[in-house]
Amino acid sequence: MKPWLDSIEYIRGVSMVGVVAIHVGSQYLLNPTPNIHLVALFEIASRFSVPIFFFISAFGLFYRMDLAEPFEYGKFLRRRFKAVLIPYLLWSTFYLLHDNLFYGYKLFPNFGYAAEIYFFGLAKYHLYFLVILIWFYLLMPLWIFLVKRMTPARLILLLVAQVAFDFCSSYCAGLSENLFMKWRLNWLVLHYVFIFILGGVLAIHSQRFFAWCAANKKIISATFLLALTTLLGYYYFLIRVRNFSPEAAVNTAHQLSPPGIFYTIAASIFLFALFQSGSLPAPLKKFLSVLGKNSYFVYLAHPLTITYLSLGLGKLGLIMTAPNALIFYVVTIAVTLSVKLVWQKFSPASRR
Secondary structure (H helix, E strand, O other), rough: OOOOHHHHHHHHHHHHHHHHHHHHHHHHHOOOOOOOHHHHHHHHHHHHHHHHHHHHHHHHHHHHOOOOOOOOHHHHHHHHHHHHHHHHHHHHHHHHHHHHHHHHOOOOOHHHHHHEEEEEEEEOOOHHHHHHHHHHHHHOOOOOOHHHHHEEEEEEEEHHHHHHHHHHHHHHHOOOOOHHHOOHHHHHHHHHHHHHHHHHHHOOOHHHHHHHHHHHHHHHHHHHHHHHHHHHHHHHHHHOOOOOOHHHHHOOOOOOOOHHHHHHHHHHHHHHHHHHHOOOOOOHHHHHHHHOOOOHHHHHHHHHHHHHHHHHHHOOOOOOOOHHHEEEEEEHHHHHHHHHHHHHHHHHHHOO
């Protein structure tokens, strides 16, 4: 039995913080004159947050898997669907009911509309991630087949194909507007195949990977900084040279852009190298552990906190200035995390 990796938990916590930053950044972009540097912090520096979840999901799955043993597909799906599908359905229904009461949206005008909402993860803007994750689970035999046969050369070819596919999906005109293509970013796993396979490959070679990380800390750190600088440079180029609005620049310099893909890869390896080093202060480790252990709830519930904090700002007559946006961000995480911690402390299950 392989030892538990605290680094996976820490990365999960950091990623959750990044996801919240992206969604708070969307609120801040409602300001007609946002600070472009704060937008860069919220919306660009955090762009690794969604795809890195697929990386650590694959790493965790393959790290604990014995590829020499037969894969128990039915047992695997039952466990994963209990952890993902049921929460997805429950939270989707909750958000539909909540928004029906809060905004007056029509709930289910017809069956086709309801099917579209649940199939593509449209009940709330963040739930599409779970739809993609479910597809990854459904196709797990395929990923096992690929990971078993992946070589460095094939991995490079897969990366080239990933960059080409994501570029075409993101920027090429003339794509069909049927429902499956319209919502392709909400379900099509092909957008994130490389980062998932990379997580699996590094997991089955985890000891060599960790040793390589320990021996190449400076190179890994420099590569991460270069990737971050490149993505930020692309964002500023779009604003300063191409005269894009901050919102348009964010929607162009995203995680599926070529710089975004390389930034995700660099961030994934950098964070693993950082957290596997064991050199973090004990209080920081404890904080990251708390974030990681409660990241699932914070991910699921933080849009609710954002909604009511935004309502509170409006009642107070405040606008989303840069200082207010930073406070809003911290409070969103603090409130959502506190709800989970209080629930854990006082729930009947915690007293058994």
